[in-house]
Amino acid sequence: MIDFYTWGTPNGHKIRIMLEACGLEYRLHLVNILNKEQFAPEFLKISPNNKIPAIVDSEGPGGQPISVFESGAILIYLAEKCGKYLPQDPRQRVEVMEWLMWQMGGFGPMLGQAHHFNKFAPEPVPYAIERYCAEAHRLWGVLDERLASREFVCGQMSIADFAIYPWANRFEFQKIEPEQYANVHRWMEHMKSFDFVQTGLLTPEG
Structure with a gap:
């Protein structure tokens, strides 16, 4: 059994998609990160960087429990556990690791800044909005080029x-119209056709 600690954010969604895909x-x-529950001492024992998501696998390596934090590390761990979605070749x-790191190092953090300054900042900061929206478009362009000749980012899902x-999928927060990026738009429509993706995107309920 895996205990999955999460909230309704893109990083939380990616792990739920993986858990559903692997069955x-x-x-x-x-x-509840809005109530600062990520700073609770019991959660910090699992995720010392006070971020969701995190997991505790009661049947980890050697049959012993293991906790994993950082969404990229969790994806790799789960892929190796279930033997899916991370090639052995x-x-x-x-190639898969490159694009995972691209998301972790750029696509997520930069779009997260766009989300903050477009939706959540207490007052408009024009310089920040322009900077992060421009970077969002650049990154979407990189992804669009990548998907020009591929069904999925690395060929296979x-x-x-x-x-x-x-x-x-949070394109509204980035002031992006997916139709501007035809290849990304096609890929997004394909991704959302999978039931496990739809379940993974559900906002967790208490």
Whole structure:
């Protein structure tokens, strides 16, 4: 059994998509980040960077429990556990890891800044809005080019798709019209056709 600590954010969604895709049994534990529950001492024992998502797998390596924090690390752990969505072929594996790191290092953080300054900042900051919206468009352009000749980001469906899609799905927060990026739009429509993706995007309920 996997205990899954989450909230309704893109990083939380990516892990729920993976859990559903792998058919793994899990329990939802809501960590209300609006109420700062991520700073609770018991949660910090699992996720020392006070961020969701995090998991505790009661049947970890050697049959012993293990906790994992950071969404990219969780995706890799789950892929190795279930033997899916992360190729064994070294070249293909590197490709998936590249695009997972692209999401972790750029697509997520930069779009997260766009979300903040477009939707949540207490007052408009024009410089920040212009900067992060411009970077959002640049990153969407990179992804659009990547998908020009591929059904999925790395050819076959992988953890790279699960990592990137929830962030692309918040396009309104980025002032992006997906139709501007035809290849990304096609890929997004394909991704949302999967039941496990739809379930993964559901807002957790208490």
